[in-house]
Amino acid sequence: MKPIYLDHAATTPLDPRVREVMRPYLEDIYGNPSSIYRLAREARRAVDAARDTVAEILGARASEIIFTASGSESDNMAIKGVAFAHLSRRGHIITSSVEHHAVLHTADFLEQLGFTVTRLPVDSNGMVDPDAVGRAIRDDTILISVMYANNEVGTIQPIEEIGRIARRRRIPFHVDAVQAAGFLDLDVNRLGVDLLSLAGHKFYGPKGSGVLYIRRGVACWPLIHGGGQERGRRAGTENVAAIVGLAAALRFAQDERAEHAAHVSRLRDRVIREVLAQVPGARLTGHPRHRLPNNASFCFEGISGESLLLALDQEGIMASTGSACTSGSLEPSHVLLAMGLPAPLAAGSLRITLGRSNTDEDVDRLLAVLPVTIARLRSLETVTPS
Numbered sequence: 001m002k003p004i005y006l007d008h009a010a011t012t013p014l015d016p017r018v019r020e021v022m023r024p025y026l027e028d029i030y031g032n033p034s035s036i037y038r039l040a041r042e043a044r045r046a047v048d049a050a051r052d053t054v055a056e057i058l059g060a061r062a063s064e065i066i067f068t069a070s071g072s073e074s075d076n077m078a079i080k081g082v083a084f085a086h087l088s089r090r091g092h093i094i095t096s097s098v099e100h101h102a103v104l105h106t107a108d109f110l111e112q113l114g115f116t117v118t119r120l121p122v123d124s125n126g127m128v129d130p131d132a133v134g135r136a137i138r139d140d141t142i143l144i145s146v147m148y149a150n151n152e153v154g155t156i157q158p159i160e161e162i163g164r165i166a167r168r169r170r171i172p173f174h175v176d177a178v179q180a181a182g183f184l185d186l187d188v189n190r191l192g193v194d195l196l197s198l199a200g201h202k203f204y205g206p207k208g209s210g211v212l213y214i215r216r217g218v219a220c221w222p223l224i225h226g227g228g229q230e231r232g233r234r235a236g237t238e239n240v241a242a243i244v245g246l247a248a249a250l251r252f253a254q255d256e257r258a259e260h261a262a263h264v265s266r267l268r269d270r271v272i273r274e275v276l277a278q279v280p281g282a283r284l285t286g287h288p289r290h291r292l293p294n295n296a297s298f299c300f301e302g303i304s305g306e307s308l309l310l311a312l313d314q315e316g317i318m319a320s321t322g323s324a325c326t327s328g329s330l331e332p333s334h335v336l337l338a339m340g341l342p343a344p345l346a347a348g349s350l351r352i353t354l355g356r357s358n359t360d361e362d363v364d365r366l367l368a369v370l371p372v373t374i375a376r377l378r379s380l381e382t383v384t385p386s
């Protein structure tokens with residue numbers, strides 16, 4: 001049976017059209033964009049054109065776009081870069097308790113260097129209260145970092161409202177928009193954001209590609225020193241093929257945003273409706289309305305998310321718990337705990353994230369397998385003493 005991929009928040013397959021756009025830069029046009037002969041100038045032109053494309057989609061200037069190697073790098077550069085520009089006096093950073101670890105662990109690290117961090121709570125839907133952002137601002141606040149859409153539960157944050165507060169108080173505002181690209185408006189001026197992170201592989205572009213937008217005038221120091229690439233803000237010979245691929249993928253994702261959202265949200269609504277109807281004690285996690293169109297995430301009492309994933313994998317269905325389960329340490333998700341879910345319930349999480357290639361037949365298969373699998377796991381796990 002054809003395997004079914006339902007983990008598009010983890011990564012997406014490369015769009016074949018993007019692969020074809022990238023191909024010349026993996027093969028014939030291998031010149032270093034910093035060199036001066038024609039082969040190099042062709043590579044340079046491709047990087048410049050990619051930068052123009054990304055800038056246009058973000059409503060930014062080309063000079064405000066930095067190409068990086070991942071969403072994690074973009075988050076690190078935004079937060080450490082702004083912090084390092086305030087190294088002499090340290091300062092205060094506001095973020096939320098449901099950020100990706102690329103943000104939270106960076107904030108933890110800066111705390112060790114003497115910065116202070118406020119991690120704002122969220123409500124039971126995973127939503128940050130913009131007024132709480134305003135109340136957390138201090139005289140020494142140097143940065144606000146709140147994600148656009150959550151990678152585990154799909155909740156969309158009130159970015160424009162937070163942006164208005166940040167702008168009024170003149171504090172740089174960073175947004176991790178890695179999950180939002182391809183679904184939500186990315187215009188940095190409408191959103192009122194000063195720094196914004198993207199990752200190519202989350203919208204059918206290549207892995208190992210990222211973008212950081214930095215508004216002109218925002219002090220953000222480089223993390224990687226060396227050559228003068230990226231206007232001296234990120235040294236290292238450009239990954240030309242990945243940059244070209246990211247820009248092409250973002251262009252396709254932006255142009256096809258409405259039809260893509262309509263496709264996945266229809267499937268998502270089927271999954272949510274049927275799972276809640278067919279699985280006793282199933283709970284939808286994340287905001288019921290303000291959520292990504294491709295995200296259906298749940299908690300099921302009395303099972304572990306990991307055993308559910310393994311059982312689904314046996315049936316050829318690829319999904320996620322949405323939590324960070326690294327090398328056997330089954331930490332419950334910080335996102336679900338921050339939303340107030342009890343740890344035993346949070347341990348039974350499942351994240352379904354739909355994508356371009358998914359069909360009604362895929363949802364049929366999931367719905368044929370999931371309720372019986374959960375019932376079987378529950379009957380096994382209740383006899384196991386914990």
Ligand SMILES: *Cc1c(COP(=O)(O)O)cnc(C)c1O
Binds near residue numbers: 070072202
């Ligand atoms: C995937 C993801 C990242 C990290 O991106 P990488 O390219 O995998 O480093 C950061 N933030 C969010 C919200 C993500 O979903």
